[in-house]
Amino acid sequence: MSDVVVRQCPGGPLLVRGAETVLDDDGNVHEVTRPVVAVCACGKSSRKPWCDSTHKSIPSTR
Amino acid sequence: MQLPHERGPVSRHVIESLRSDRPGAAFFALGPDDVIGDEDVQLALWTIYELHYRGFHGVDDDREWDLGLLTLRREIESRFESELRAVTRELVTGVPQHGDLGQQLLDLVAADDGPSLAAFLQRRASIEQLRDFLRERSVQQLKESDPQSFVLPRLDGRAKAALAELQYDEYGGGRPERLHATLYADALSAAGLDATYGAYIDHVTGVSLTLCNVVSMFGLNRRLRGASMGHLAAFEASSSVPSRKIAGGLERVGLPPAVAAYFHEHVEADAVHEHVASSDICGTMVAEDPGLRDDVLFGAAACLHLDALSGAELLERWTTGLEKAS
Known part of the structure; x- marks a missing residue:
């Protein structure tokens, strides 16, 4: 893998392509096992660092 | 079979x-x-x-x-x-002509007020009703993602790369034991059900067959490639949160972890796939060929309409106590 590409989905997660690992808030290393992953951007996911769509259940700030 | x-x-x-x-x-x-x-x-x-x-x-x-x-x-x-076009016309024509199509697809799903099968499965369903649900979905889930593979050669560029990326994840990312259809078979087995392809074809309802057929119709007709991808976007966007609820219901009644594992996988996978499908696939297709816009929305609306029909049918069956023994 060379370039890592990150895209912010409006009101949703960060879509990350090309990463091999993602670090969470506590510095733990999470292996990337998908071609593209959704990283939590709202801070409310119960599966951080991954998005679990919890942002859909909280009031939108868009 | x-x-x-x-x-x-x-x-x-x-x-x-x-x-x-x-x-x-x-x-x-x-x-x-x-x-x-x-x-x-x-x-x-x-x-x-x-x-x-x-x-x-x-x-x-x-x-x-x-x-x-x-x-x-x-x-x-x-x-x-x-x-399908007749029953979805109002929903399709209600979407503004201008705007970000990827976001419009997600908004269409968010605004859907169909019966919440997932909420019932999470909180109230008996173990036999949860097994009934697994059986009803088995005909389509044991060939999960296969109908959309027919669309790959009909796309090009960014939309094709995005669909291939999504399908690679659906097909286990190179690990056969992680094929989503195989995860579903594992869930059926762990729930004490028959995981053989087509095992419940004589059991499932006409609506469940309709859910299965609509993706084949969209996937096998090149003319309907927009509808196929619109359906995919709506299906993925209406999966992550319900999957979390269904997993909770399966754990509540004490079914083995392999049953809920399929749904846990879809909480994370479909949180990704909904954005890939709505923006990278559908958004790109329509940007390149605006004539596909209405078909993309039609496919999404058809998915929501048929899901609502199926939800209503199963909820009625379970809540009236008339479920036939199987």
């Missing part, structure tokens, strides 16, 4: 024709009733489609191109598509 059991004159015609060694099924005129949810017509269509997927034991593979069956398929599809 064995041929299914007939459920009326149309499926009888198809199944008897496939049992005979003589190719060239005779012409068959459909009756006047709606085909959405009609178990006889939908089983006939499912059987004809299955010739394109895995085929049937004792049926010559070449019957996939039986002109008589293809003629009947087109007649059923024509009715099926017209009915």
Whole structure:
């Protein structure tokens, strides 16, 4: 893998392509096992660092 | 897989024709009733489609191109598509002509107020009702993502790369044990059900067959590639949160972890896939060919409409206590 590409989905997660690992808030290393992953951007996911769509259940700030 | 059991004159015609060694099924005129949810017509269509997927034991593979069956398929599809377009027209025309299509697709799903099957499964369903749900979905989930693979050669550039990326994840990312269809089979086995492909074809309802057939119709007709991808976007966008609820319900009644594992996988996977499908696939397709916009929205609306039909049917069956023993 060379370039890592990150895209912010409006009101949703960060879509990350090309990463091999993602670090969470506590510095733990999470292996990337998908071609593209959704990283939590709202801070409310119960599966951080991954998005679990919890942002859909909280009031939108868009 | 064995041929299914007939459920009326149309499926009888198809199944008897496939049992005979003589190719060239005779012409068959459909009756006047709606085909959405009609178990006889939908089983006939499912059987004809299955010739394109895995085929049937004792049926010559070449019957996939039986002109008589293809003629009947087109007649059923024509009715099926017209009915779907009629019931989704209001939803499709309600979406503003201008705006970000990817976001419009997600908004369409968010605004859907269909019955919440997932909430019932999470909080109230009995273990037998949860197993019933797994059976009803088995016909489509054991070939999960296969109908959309037919669309790959019909796309190009960014949309094609995005669909391939999504499908690679659906197909386990190079690990056969992680194929989503295999995860579903593992869930069925762990729940004490038959994981054989097509095992419950004689059991599932006409609406469940309709859910399965709509993705085949969209996937097998190049003209409907926009609808196929719109359906995919809506399906993925209405999966992550419900999957979390269903996993909770399966754990609540004490089914083994392998049953909930399929749904846990979809919480994370579909949180990704909804954005890939809505923006990277559908958004790109429509940006390159604005003529596909209405079909993309049609596919999404058809997904929501049929999901609501199925949800209402299963909730009624479970809450009226009339569920037949299986």
